[in-house]
Amino acid sequence: MNKIKDKKQIEILVVEDNQGDFTLIQDYLEERFLSPKIIWAKNFKIAQSILVDIEFKADLVLLDLTLPDKSGRDLINHVIPLCHAVPLVILTGYSDIDFGITLLSLGVSDYLIKDELNAASLHKSVLYNIERKKTQIQLENSEKRYNDLFHLSPIPMYVFDLQTLQFLDVNVAAEMHYGYSLQEFLSMTIRDIRPIEDLPHLMESVKTLSETDPEVSKGIFRHKRKNGELIYVDIKCNTIRFQNTTCRIILANDITERFTYIEAIEKQNAILNEIAWIQSHLVRAPLSRIMGIIDAIKNQGFDSTDNEKLYEYLLISAEELDIIIGDITKKSEQIKPIPYK
Missing domain, CATH: 3.30.450.20 (PAS domain)
Known part of the structure; x- marks a missing residue:
């Protein structure tokens, strides 16, 4: 019974010096993916020339840990900077867990044991590591945006x-x-x-x-x-x-400037309210007395002998009014234009 193949379009670079192992990997990929694009590099030098090509857009790199011109940690340290955003999966004959942890700590996405490799495990690893790399890049971009928004x-x-x-x-x-x-x-x-x-x-x-x-x-x-x-x-x-x-x-x-501006406006409003209160209360009293005295003088006649006392009251009220007006003037002088930057 034919299995339904994954229609996902993938491009994979296989860095493997053993033709038999490469053929097996190729068969596994073609068994699970409909039309995979597979590029073969037999050594580090060829892989390097492919990875530095700006036109090269692989989804994943499968790397044999032992190549004729470079191997082990030295090989990984040279390949990882070349992969950039491309996930790197190591093909190794070692099954040591500590060794696998060491590989992952170096920046490798995953490692597969050659003796345990099959079409299903390879298919799962390819899909998982491609998606995980995308998520990692999204997270890194998100963190970068945060850093930019924060620090800038x-x-x-x-x-x-x-x-x-x-x-x-x-x-x-x-x-x-x-x-x-x-x-x-x-x-x-x-x-x-x-x-x-x-x-x-x-x-x-x-x-x-x-x-x-x-x-x-x-x-x-x-x-x-x-x-x-x-x-x-x-x-x-x-x-x-x-x-x-x-x-x-x-x-x-x-908001210090705005706060200071509002505070100054409130102080000026308080002064204006005080002036309004003075005008409506304090001014009214002497003004009413002056108007009453004038009416009394008119009723008695301007030549009346009683007017001398009324004139005295009139002078006192006028002086009181003058003091109040002076107080209003002083308060008005406190009101000045408030610049807002």
Whole structure:
């Protein structure tokens, strides 16, 4: 009964000096794959010329560990840099487990014992190692994107251990903004960038994070730069696994200028409210008295002998009003344009 062949299109480089072994491998591959493209290199020199060719796009390399011009660890150390993103599977006559672990530690994807090789095991190894290499490359690309996003971000970012509060990593923007070098940061905890009076609030926040473990948290806090300057930062953080421990990754956006601007606006609003209160309450009293005195003078006639006392009251009210107006003027002078950068 004919077995259904794998239709996956694969290209494999077989580096093997023994023609009999190569033929057997070729038969196994053709038994399981519909149309495999198999390239044969009889020694390291030929394999090297194939692997350095920029047009060569193999899915996998099968490498015999003993070649006439190079063998063993020396062979592996020369072939691995040439494979780049191509998985390397070793063909060996050794069945020693320690030897296999050594091979894997050198960067080899897998190793197959020649005496135990068959079509099924070879087919499984080829598919497994091709897919695993793809996953590995995706993971490496993901890590690179993380590193780029983290280290190249223009906004200060850092990672700290949720248990010890130790800084584990910081980006360049954080170094420049806070004034500490990477080495200084790594010897510090997040307590060192907080004013002393804010530490109880910090520890309470950390306790809450540890107990509730929210996916995302945020807030506005005060931080302290190396030169002692206090800044206001808008914090956004997530829990991540980093260096085999539970950590928080922090994005710290400095909003000191905006915070100062809002604070200045609030102060000016307070002054305006005070001026409005003075105008609606304090000004009204002397102004009402002045208007009443004027009416009294009109009713009694301008030549009345009683007007002397009314004129005195009128002067007192006018002086009181002048003082109030002077106070309003002083307060108004405190209101100046606030530039926002």
